[in-house]
Amino acid sequence: MSDALxxxxxxxxxxxxxxxxxxxxxxxxxxxxxxxxxxxxxxxNTDDDTDRLVCELLMESGYQVDxxxxxxSKKSDIRKAIETAVVGGVDLxxxxxxxxxxxxxxxxxxxxxxxxxxxxxxGQAIRSSGxxxxxxxxxxxxxxxxxxxxxxxxxxxxxxxxxxxGIATITPLIEHLISDLQKYSxx
Numbered sequence: 653m654s655d656a657l658x659x660x661x662x663x664x665x666x667x668x669x670x671x672x673x674x675x676x677x678x679x680x681x682x683x684x685x686x687x688x689x690x691x692x693x694x695x696x697n698t699d700d701d702t703d704r705l706v707c708e709l710l711m712e713s714g715y716q717v718d719x720x721x722x723x724x725s726k727k728s729d730i731r732k733a734i735e736t737a738v739v740g741g742v743d744l745x746x747x748x749x750x751x752x753x754x755x756x757x758x759x760x761x762x763x764x765x766x767x768x769x770x771x772x773x774x775g776q777a778i779r780s781s782g783x784x785x786x787x788x789x790x791x792x793x794x795x796x797x798x799x800x801x802x803x804x805x806x807x808x809x810x811x812x813x814x815x816x817x818g819i820a821t822i823t824p825l826i827e828h829l830i831s832d833l834q835k836y837s838x839x
Contacts, residue, residue, distance in 0.1 A: 683743040683830055685715040688733045689722045690749035690759055705812060706748060709819040718742055725750045730762035738803045743830050745803055749810040751795040759807045760794045767798030767805055774806060774825050781821040790814035802833045
């Protein structure tokens with residue numbers, strides 16, 4: 653055995669290659685997301701950086717944001733945006749806005765029309781966290797969560813606090829749902 657060891661050439665490991673391999677091994681898989689911003693306001697409002705906030709929070713959570721789509725608060729427009737994302741194969745669709753009790757707040761109805769399975773615990777977690785954090789629009793949101801095909805769809809209230817708290821709350825829950833969808837999907 654020592655003869656075999658004697659014939660081996662010892663090579664020092666490349667520190668940069670080892671570090672890169674460790675970093676790759678520790679990275680969670682990148683999931684794809686699409687953001688749907690719902691509003692009746694004009695979309696040329698440069699003061700509103702909701703799109704940037706949602707994208708940053710999702711990217712910090714390990715998501716690649718494929719696009720941000722802005723739609724009017726109209727059930728058919730919201731539904732089409734969600735359906736397009738599902739057909740595009742994203743793992744997660746986050747809708748922002750239209751979750752209140754106003755006549756034009758149709759995100760939950762549009763989402764319900766698209767999803768195959770309702771996942772009520774996620775919406776309950778968002779509302780519970782909103783109550784604890786004192787975020788009124790998150791606490792009173794009618795937002796829902798469900799699965800359409802292999803895509804998870806979540807409605808969030810539109811305030812900055814509701815978005816921050818909502819994404820922080822749902823990240824581990826959505827990771828679990830996506831993992832289950834990928835584990836049990838027919839290959």
